Amino acid sequence: MRAPCCQSAVANARLGLSVHGLAVKAGLDANPYVGSSLMLMYARHGRTAAAEHVFAGIVFRDLACWNAMLEAYISNGYACDAMRTVVQLHRCGITPDVFTNISAVKASSINSELNFGRQLHGLVIHNRFESSTSVMNALVDMYFRAGQQDMAIAIFGKIRQKDTVSWNTVISGLANDEEVKAATDCFVDMSLYGCKPNQVTLSVMLRLCGAKENTSLGLQIFGLAYRHGYSEKLLVANAVINMLSRCGLLHSAYGFFSNLSVRNIMTWNEMIAGYGLHSSSEDVMKLFRSLLCFGSKPDEFTYPAVLSAFQQAHDSRNHEQIHACILKHGFASCQFVSTSLIKVKATLGSVHGSLKVIEDTGKMDLVSWGVTISAFLKHGLNDEALYLFTLFRDECTQEPDEFILATILNACANAALIGQCRCIHSLVVRAGYSKHFCVASALVDAYAKCGDVTAAESVFTDVSLVTNDTILYNTVLTAYANHGLIHQVLRLYREMEELQLAPTPATFVAVISACSHLGQVEEGKLLFSSMLFAHGVHPTRANYSCLVDLLARKGLVSEAKDVIEAMPFQPWPAVWRSLMNGCRIHGNKELGVLAAEQILRMAPSSDGTYVSLSNAYAGDGDWTSAEETRRMMAENKVQKVQAYSSVEI
Known part of the structure; x- marks a missing residue:
């Protein structure tokens, strides 16, 4: 079906050019009525420059010409030019209409x-367009997109004649903010209205x-869609598959998918993504083969959905087949696809493969570079991430953004590369991100992990003059705690309280650890209990681990x-290890042995636990048990791992 559509579009474009030629010959190209029609024609074919040329040739422009130019800009993604045109229109003294x-x-x-939107809102009120439902709908959408939910709802309340678009706009806005109850209430009110x-x-x-995994409500909405005859409509059907998959009803999602009489590529993509969520890489591959057998053509969203499943399942076999399909169908230069492919290869540790994809892609944009560097870092490939950053600096004409800078600083922190850290810091200053809290947090963390606490404090002091952010304070708290600066931890926590910054679980990890090192048990216990009762913060595994320690x-x-x-969690080896170490220090052999046995049950290859358990028996004179522990260690082929250090050259 696509080829005839493309031929039709090309034929229409050629016909439009012929008509434009006739208009020029007849001297009608400067006529506002003819000109506005030509601009709309060019807008529909994505030829904004041609529309601009027509617009420039019209001497006496009426409102229809201005509106046509605005349509050309907006429909083709030139929002800045559209805003500039609106300003020119007002300067020319032309009164805007509803469409404008x-x-x-x-x-x-x-x-x-x-x-700019607020100024337009003022003009809407001044020119008495508040009675226009369409204009008010646009304002509601604008405020929701800008994160001004209260203002959007207030304007929605002022719409006198609410239509379906009005309700859809506010429901979509609330849904994007993941306000389930508010969106549901609005959905109910829509029917009552x-x-x-x-x-x-x-x-x-x-x-x-x-998105919220609300199965009960999702099935009710599905029932309503079925009752109104919408369940076979592709827009709704695709959403049904999405909902069922995300709610864990994968079998039901596939059953619904199989019974659909009509499917488009988005339907296939939703089903593939559903299997991908549950790491069913083999099922994803079967579905992808079925897609090809049915004659459907994968698009730029199909491949990332397929690759996502391979990434989660660490499937090294099937992803090479998909890579071949990507090359065959001409998607190698698509950055969205290539970025997904790089992420999979980074997950599998294929550095050479990732670099080959970058080479095949050609020129990558800033977002693709950021995701690629982040993927390498996520899988512990610090040196490779730093090499990629060097490659980015050589090949990309754009300056690194805050995401890339924060990511590469994390790589410096992980590898304790103080020299590289200082170089990146100079880039941060030059790019104007030194006061950006995300980059500043990464800088503080990098300097602290490289051992330069003074530099970390300096960065924190500079940024705290501009913004007070919990994440930034947590980074400094952690840095102090890791370097044994216990009194500074407690001082900074009191400063957070004075500034009324909401603490997070990470805050309490640092502060309770400080109490642990100072031996302030009651203070630490009080802080732990205050998490939920005073701050509404649910303790995490890390917080319980600190309390046990x-x-x-x-x-x-x-x-x-x-x-x-x-604990509300199943115990894990690290928390038992804290108990075992405490028992070793304070001579509680019985409880220490229990803790060691629990660790070995969960982590039978833990070399340190075997050694500690053997030493505990030996210290108590139980040489038989000590020898038995060493024998078990040998039988399980567990060897004591030798520690090593590295230095930056």
Whole structure:
């Protein structure tokens, strides 16, 4: 079906050019009515420059000409030019109509220009367009996109005659903010208002239920869609597959998919992505083969969905076949596809393969470089990430953004490369990101892990003059705790309290660890209990681990054991190790042996645990048990791992 459509589009474009030629010969190209029609024709074919040429040739432009030019810009993604045109229109003294206002608001929304949008809102009120439902709908959408939910809802409330688009706009806005209850209430109110939900409404609600894994509500919306005859409509059907897959009902999703009489490529993509969520790489491969057998052509979203499953399942066999398909179908230069391919290869540790994909892709944009460097770092390939950053600097004409700078600083931190860290710091200053809290946090962390606490403090002091952020404070707290600067940890935590910064679990990890090192058991226990009751922060595994360490270090090993047994999580080796170390220090052999046995049950290859257990028996004079432990270690082929150090050259 695609080839005839393409031929038709080309034929229409040629016909349009012929008509334009006739208009020029007849001297009608400067006629506002003819000119506006020509501009709209060019806009529909994505030829914005041609539309601009026609617009420039019209001497006496009426409002229809300006509106046509706005349509050309907005429909082809030139929001900045559309905003500039709106300003020119007002300077020419032309009074805008409903369409002008809608286009202007759309332009500010696309370009995330809230201040410009507010000015337009003022003009809407001044020119008395508040009675226009379409204009008000555009304003609601603009404020939602700008993160101004309260303002968007307030404007929605002022719409006198709410239509389906009005309700869909506010429901979509609430859904994008993941406000399930508010979106559901609005959905119910829509029906009470007498406005029937359409495909868009149901699709948005189904996807929201999928995102929040709300199976009960999702199935109710599905039932409503079925009752209204929308379940076979592709927009809704694709959303149903998405919802069922995300809610874990993969078998039901596939059953629904199989029974559909009509499918498009997005339907296949949703089903593939559903299997990918559950790491079913073999099922994904079967589905991909079925897609090809049915004569459907994969698009730029199909391959990332397929590759995502291989990434999660660490499937090194099938991903090479998909790579071959990508090359065969001409998607090697598509950055969205190539970035997904690089992420899979980075997961599998194929550095050479990743570099080959970069070479095949050609010129990569800033986002693709950022994702690629991040993928290498995520899988512990620090040196390779640093090499990629060097490659990026050589091949990309753009300066690194805050995401890339923060990522590469994390690589410097992991490898403790103080020299590289200082070089990146100079880039940060030059690029103007030294006051950006995300980059500053990465800088503080990098300097701290490289051992330069003074430089970390200096960065923190500079940034804290501009912004106070919990993440930034947590980074410094962790740096102090790791370097044994216990009193500084407690001082900074008190400063956070004075600034009324909301603490996170990471905050309490650092502070309780500080109490542990100072032996302040009661203070540490009080801080732990304050997490939930005073701050509404649910303790994580790391927080429980700190509490156990606090008690075990002080010799309260029985109390530490009670905490382990009362945790809302299954115990893990590290928490038992804290107890075992406490028992070793304070001479509680019985509990120490219990802790060691628990560790070996969960991690039978833990060399340190065998050694500690053997030493505990030997220290108590139980040479038989000590020898038995050493024998078990040999039988399980566990060897004591030799430690090593590295230095930056």
